[in-house]
Amino acid sequence: MGGQDKGMMRLGGAPLIERVIARLSPQCATLAISANGDLTRFADFGYPVFSDGSIESQGPLAGVLAGLDWAARMSFEAIVTVATDTPFFPTDLVTRLQAGSSPVGFGLAVTEAEGRRFWHPTFALWPVALRDELREALRHDQRRMRQFAESKGVVPVVFETSPSFDPFFNINTREDLARAEAMLTS
Numbered sequence: 001m002g003g004q005d006k007g008m009m010r011l012g013g014a015p016l017i018e019r020v021i022a023r024l025s026p027q028c029a030t031l032a033i034s035a036n037g038d039l040t041r042f043a044d045f046g047y048p049v050f051s052d053g054s055i056e057s058q059g060p061l062a063g064v065l066a067g068l069d070w071a072a073r074m075s076f077e078a079i080v081t082v083a084t085d086t087p088f089f090p091t092d093l094v095t096r097l098q099a100g101s102s103p104v105g106f107g108l109a110v111t112e113a114e115g116r117r118f119w120h121p122t123f124a125l126w127p128v129a130l131r132d133e134l135r136e137a138l139r140h141d142q143r144r145m146r147q148f149a150e151s152k153g154v155v156p157v158v159f160e161t162s163p164s165f166d167p168f169f170n171i172n173t174r175e176d177l178a179r180a181e182a183m184l185t186s
Helices: 016-027 039-045 060-073 093-100 128-139 145-151 174-185
Strands: 033-035 049-051 078-081 107-113 116-127 155-159
Touching (some): 016 039, 033 060, 060 078, 060 116, 060 128, 060 145, 093 116, 093 155, 116 128, 116 145, 116 155
Parallel strands (some): 033 049, 107 155
16 A cells, blocks of 8 residues: 555545454454554544564564553453554454354364365454463564464464455445445445
8 A cells, every 4th residue: 555554544435444443343342552653543432552563573463462561550350453554354253253262272264165164363352361372482583374273273263255245345445445435334
């Protein structure tokens, strides 16, 4: 997107992050925002904002670790992560991830199409108990969310998709943004 802050890009007149907050907040006890760069740009949304890690551990897994550290301080047992550039994720995401989790594994969103599974590792329920193992994995340059999740007993939670609608459609290009605008009106 040419270096533009995706969270602040407008879809249907509202910033993407605002749409994601509206979709996720009814599903959770509270929210927090993990980000890189200038954290103050999210202050007006009224949720805690924290850095997704130091320079040497930037990336989605570092954001998960930052969230797990925050959740531990808040005495939560788990967090659910979502991506800001995916504004149509299911309104029952958290319930279904919780139902799919087990004492030895945690839920991660998956869709199926044409006999293939598509993993969406940024949409997962992450137990706080994993934070020390995740911190160690990051120290050893583990950066792939799915790879780390699979090594910790992830449970695939399948969400419905159709040729005309993927709830995990994410916006990566101007064309994707135009498609998302069309999805809002259909």
